[in-house]
Every structure is written in C-alpha cells, then in structure tokens.
Amino acid sequence: xxxxxxxxxxxxxxxxSREPDACNAIAVLMEPGGPVAPEEKRGFTKRVLEYLExxxxxxxxxxxxxxxxxxxxxxxxxxxxxxxxxxxxxRQNESPRFADFLEAARxxxxxxxxxxxxTDVRPDERVTIDGALIxxxxxxxxxxxLNRALAMPDESDAVELEGQEYTRIWWD
Numbered sequence: 001x002x003x004x005x006x007x008x009x010x011x012x013x014x015x016x017s018r019e020p021d022a023c024n025a026i027a028v029l030m031e032p033g034g035p036v037a038p039e040e041k042r043g044f045t046k047r048v049l050e051y052l053e054x055x056x057x058x059x060x061x062x063x064x065x066x067x068x069x070x071x072x073x074x075x076x077x078x079x080x081x082x083x084x085x086x087x088x089x090x091r092q093n094e095s096p097r098f099a100d101f102l103e104a105a106r107x108x109x110x111x112x113x114x115x116x117x118x119t120d121v122r123p124d125e126r127v128t129i130d131g132a133l134i135x136x137x138x139x140x141x142x143x144x145x146l147n148r149a150l151a152m153p154d155e156s157d158a159v160e161l162e163g164q165e166y167t168r169i170w171w172d
Contacts, residue, residue: 045119047082048127051075058066068114070133073105076113083127092116092130095171096148104141105161108134111141112161114170131170133161142167 014170045095052059052075059069071079080102082122088099101113114131118124134141136158146152154172158165 005135008164019033042125043120044083044087045117045127046123048079048117049119051078051082059115065119068130070112071115073109073111073113076102076105076115076129078100079115080129087127090126091150092128093171094149094151095128095130095153096145098127098129100122100145100148101132104132104134104145108138108141110135110164111138130172131155131168133159133166133168136165136167142169145169 026123028123031094049059049061052069052071055075056073057069057071059067080098083098088102089097091097104111105113112133113129113156116130116132118126118128131153132141134145149171151171153169155170157168159168160166
C-alpha cells in the first residue's frame with residue numbers, strides 16, 4: 001500500500017437507504033479522492049468517450065472528470081459492450097440499473113437515454129444511465145423502467161423530439 005493510501009469505509013454501492021445505519025459498510029482501499037477500482041478494470045470510459053465522439057453524440061464534459069448527454073438505443077447497446085459486466089448492475093442513485101435501460105434499448109430503437117460518465121480521473125469510474133426518452137406510444141417501457149427503479153423519477157414530462165412525442169423520465 002502506498003503511503004498516501006488509507007483503508008476507508010464506504011456504503012455498499014447498491015444501497016440507497018436514507019438511514020445512515022441501514023446499509024452494511026465495506027472496507028476498501030482509498031486514494032485521497034475515494035475508492036480505488038481494480039487496475040484491470042480502469043480506463044474503459046476512455047473507449048466509451050472516444051466512441052461517443054466518433055458518432056457525434058450529444059455530450060457535455062465538465063472538469064475532465066464527468067460527462068453527461070443523450071445517446072440512442074443503438075449507441076447504448078454498443079456502450080454496453082465496452083463496460084465491465086458489473087457496471088451493468090450500477091444505477092444512478094435510485095434509477096433503474098444500467099441493465100434495465102439496456103433491456104428497454106433492445107425493445108425500442110427510437111428510445112434515447114440520458115448517460116452519466118465518471119471518467120478514470122476519479123477512482124469511482126463508471127457509466128450510468130439516469131433517465132430515458134421513451135416514445136409516447138410505448139408506455140409499457142416507461143412502466144418497465146418505473147417498476148425497476150428504487151423510487152419514482154425526480155422528473156417526468158412529455159417532450160417533443162424529432163417531431164414525435166416522448167415521455168422523459170429522469171432520476172437525480
């Protein structure tokens with residue numbers, strides 16, 4: 001262990017209770033910025049960002065450590081091939097898991113997804129999905145995502161995209 005590292009305690013990643021003692025804590029190796037991902041798993045977000053740049057996806061990056069934007073169903077399916085398998089189980093706070101959004105992408109090619117990327121500059125590198133734009137005629141997919149979430153979305157409204165009505169659902 002390097003001298004600047006410590007043993008830290010963090011809550012389990014899938015625990016979203018607002019009660020401080022409700023989740024089991026785990027000990028992890030910490031760098032000054034947070035938990036350390038295994039070295040062989042680091043760097044995958046660079047490939048994701050390069051791909052999104054190549055396809056000219058709507059993406060905004062901030063301070064070199066996180067990006068957010070909108071991707072198509074097809075792009076999400078491609079991104080899923082670039083992330084470690086355990087990343088598919090991640091969720092952005094109380095949203096559905098990445099795998100749940102992926103299921104919706106397979107079922108509806110017109111859907112769009114709100115992507116949130118924490119780059120490898122930070123120790124908690126990950127790709128999560130925090131919302132979706134689902135065609136208004138696919139309420140079944142909205143219901144699927146609402147049922148898979150840990151809580152109702154923070155925002156939900158009707159929007160127009162490319163001349164079509166969509167339902168936008170987003171978790172903070």
